[in-house]
Amino acid sequence: MQTRYVPNLTGIPETMLWTLHSRAGEAKRPDGVLKDAEALRIYGAIDYDFEKSFGRAEPSLAIRAVEMDRSIRAWLATHPDGFVVSLGEGLETQAQRLDNGRLRWLSVDLPEAVAIRERFLTPNERLMHFPVSAMDRAWMDRVDASKGVFIVAQGLFMYFEEDDVRRLIVDIAERFPGAELLFDTIPRWLSRRTLKGLHRTRAYQVPPMPWGINRDALEATLRRWAPRIRQVELKPYTFPRGFFRYGYNGLNMLPWVKERLPALVHVRFAERSV
Numbered sequence: 001m002q003t004r005y006v007p008n009l010t011g012i013p014e015t016m017l018w019t020l021h022s023r024a025g026e027a028k029r030p031d032g033v034l035k036d037a038e039a040l041r042i043y044g045a046i047d048y049d050f051e052k053s054f055g056r057a058e059p060s061l062a063i064r065a066v067e068m069d070r071s072i073r074a075w076l077a078t079h080p081d082g083f084v085v086s087l088g089e090g091l092e093t094q095a096q097r098l099d100n101g102r103l104r105w106l107s108v109d110l111p112e113a114v115a116i117r118e119r120f121l122t123p124n125e126r127l128m129h130f131p132v133s134a135m136d137r138a139w140m141d142r143v144d145a146s147k148g149v150f151i152v153a154q155g156l157f158m159y160f161e162e163d164d165v166r167r168l169i170v171d172i173a174e175r176f177p178g179a180e181l182l183f184d185t186i187p188r189w190l191s192r193r194t195l196k197g198l199h200r201t202r203a204y205q206v207p208p209m210p211w212g213i214n215r216d217a218l219e220a221t222l223r224r225w226a227p228r229i230r231q232v233e234l235k236p237y238t239f240p241r242g243f244f245r246y247g248y249n250g251l252n253m254l255p256w257v258k259e260r261l262p263a264l265v266h267v268r269f270a271e272r273s274v
């Protein structure tokens, strides 16, 4: 039997194991909404006490991945040769799930995270890795924008300061007119909780998430930051089954509560001429 890999991660990079835990948990289920053999392969090859840190796998982060897949797949239908950038990709296998044999995909993450990714996923001329912070605009020089650009940041922006998110979005709008950007947000109350010290389990404290924003502030904030925005679409998390299907999906129908739940945000930037 092959020896399993023992990761030595802390801080934000360790959170890539949390999201993998959720996706693998969902992919394992016969009725799971996420099909991902690669996630299961990687999960099985890592020697880490996932449950001790993150508790029993629950589907919210897998649902986020499924929703994001849906948006990127729709974009690829009209941009089959397009260029996707995934910021803070960790051990996500979204490129493998969505690969149409033609797209190009640039996975950007911190050097220590890319080193772990490359233990399990070998880059090639279409599915590329770039070990650099999303804050370092060098990744933008790696993008061929001639066939369209889609940028996805799954589980990343909440770990940044608001001003860093603002500057990044402004630079993306400026550099890639006509591009699309998909990311997720947490509400302000949750951000504040993490800043005070939020434990996921007894063994695991969630890293601080300084950027929180309520859903009803999103569109106006983004448009104030980057006037070149053509459309902002907000999507809720939709739980597929069990108690949460009715409990959480019901919360999403209550106006005051809905604004204080995590959200998925799909931004379409205007072409240069607008």
Ligand SMILES: C[S@@+](CC[C@H](N)C(=O)[O-])C[C@H]1O[C@@H](n2cnc3c(N)ncnc32)[C@H](O)[C@@H]1O
Pocket: 012, 013, 014, 015, 016, 019, 020, 087, 088, 089, 090, 091, 092, 108, 109, 110, 113, 132, 133, 134, 135, 153, 154, 155, 156, 159
């Ligand atoms: C919650 S994980 C999400 C990983 C992946 N997107 C997913 O959904 O499974 C956060 C990721 O952000 C990465 N990260 C943290 N700071 C970053 C930065 N400044 N630039 C790029 N990636 C960063 C971490 O290494 C980690 O892989």
